[in-house]
Amino acid sequence: MNLENHAIVVTGANGGMGISIVERLLEKGAMVTACDIQTDKLQELSHERLLVIKGNMLDEFQVEKIFQESNDTFGKIDGLVNSAGIAQQAAPIESVSLSEWRKLIDINTTMLFLTCREAAKYMKSNQKGSIVNIASISAVRPRPGLQSYIASKGAAESFSKALAIELAEHKVRVNTVHPGPCDTSMLGQFAAAGTDVDQAKETIFKQSVPMGELVTPKDIAASVSFLLTDEAMMVTGAVLHVDGGRGL
Numbered sequence: 001m002n003l004e005n006h007a008i009v010v011t012g013a014n015g016g017m018g019i020s021i022v023e024r025l026l027e028k029g030a031m032v033t034a035c036d037i038q039t040d041k042l043q044e045l046s047h048e049r050l051l052v053i054k055g056n057m058l059d060e061f062q063v064e065k066i067f068q069e070s071n072d073t074f075g076k077i078d079g080l081v082n083s084a085g086i087a088q089q090a091a092p093i094e095s096v097s098l099s100e101w102r103k104l105i106d107i108n109t110t111m112l113f114l115t116c117r118e119a120a121k122y123m124k125s126n127q128k129g130s131i132v133n134i135a136s137i138s139a140v141r142p143r144p145g146l147q148s149y150i151a152s153k154g155a156a157e158s159f160s161k162a163l164a165i166e167l168a169e170h171k172v173r174v175n176t177v178h179p180g181p182c183d184t185s186m187l188g189q190f191a192a193a194g195t196d197v198d199q200a201k202e203t204i205f206k207q208s209v210p211m212g213e214l215v216t217p218k219d220i221a222a223s224v225s226f227l228l229t230d231e232a233m234m235v236t237g238a239v240l241h242v243d244g245g246r247g248l
């Protein structure tokens with residue numbers, strides 16, 4: 001399960017899952033381009049195979065430049081992990097504004113279109129690649145009040161499958177990971193206004209997981225890493241639930 005000589009771009013790399021993914025990929029020997037709109041935590045990591053780029057992945061020109069810089073630095077792009085995303089605070093649909101809906105769809109779905117479109121150019125020319133899009137188990141097992149977030153993650157899953165069939169003949173694989181409730185700062189952001197976040201983690205979120213524990217960023221990183229390796233050579237269009245049974 002080695003990633004030596006694999007050049008991988010990670011979006012949302014400064015986030016809870018993102019940092020863990022970057023660390024795991026470096027441990028496995030990969031060359032990693034870590035991008036995020038904020039890079040404070042990434043700046044604390046220092047590694048000869050790590051390139052940190054600050055940028056808004058929703059800006060198509062910035063996305064183009066980031067992939068170009070990554071390719072110039074490491075000579076190729078073999079992998080892309082999309083971990084960037086935002087949460088929705090649980091709320092009834094009639095209180096959700098059109099701009100909130102659009103922001104969720106833009107960041108959680110349109111951003112995948114932009115980064116995957118760019119990755120496909122490099123991967124098709126190499127006739128090799130692996131893309132992992134992080135969606136959410138809520139796409140298949142919804143919770144009340146998260147209608148806009150869940151729509152954006154459902155689109156992420158469908159988009160990934162559509163791209164998997166489109167790129168299969170070019171030996172470019174596209175898979176989805178559906179995390180269950182994961183212990184990052186995002187988790188508390190799903191709670192309705194006025195909720196005690198720590199209590200919600202222990203009650204609502206933990207109790208929704210049949211295995212009785214929150215998912216950890218390391219759990220996600222391990223599955224993402226596997227999907228990027230050549231061991232997963234024939235795995236494409238798959239949806240991997242890393243959720244302690246939350247989707248059952």
Ligand SMILES: NC(=O)c1ccc[n+]([C@@H]2O[C@H](COP(=O)([O-])OP(=O)(O)OC[C@H]3O[C@@H](n4cnc5c(N)ncnc54)[C@H](O)[C@@H]3O)[C@@H](O)[C@H]2O)c1
Binds near residue numbers: 014015084185
């Ligand atoms: N934490 C959970 O419980 C949970 C559960 C299911 C799915 N997810 C999904 O997993 C992924 C990672 O979540 P996390 O828990 O690490 O959240 P997080 O908030 O810690 O990380 C998300 C990262 O995305 C970055 N980002 C947002 N907009 C961006 C933009 N325009 N350009 C570049 N970067 C941008 C943020 O700066 C942040 O660092 C997200 O897609 C999230 O929806 C999270």
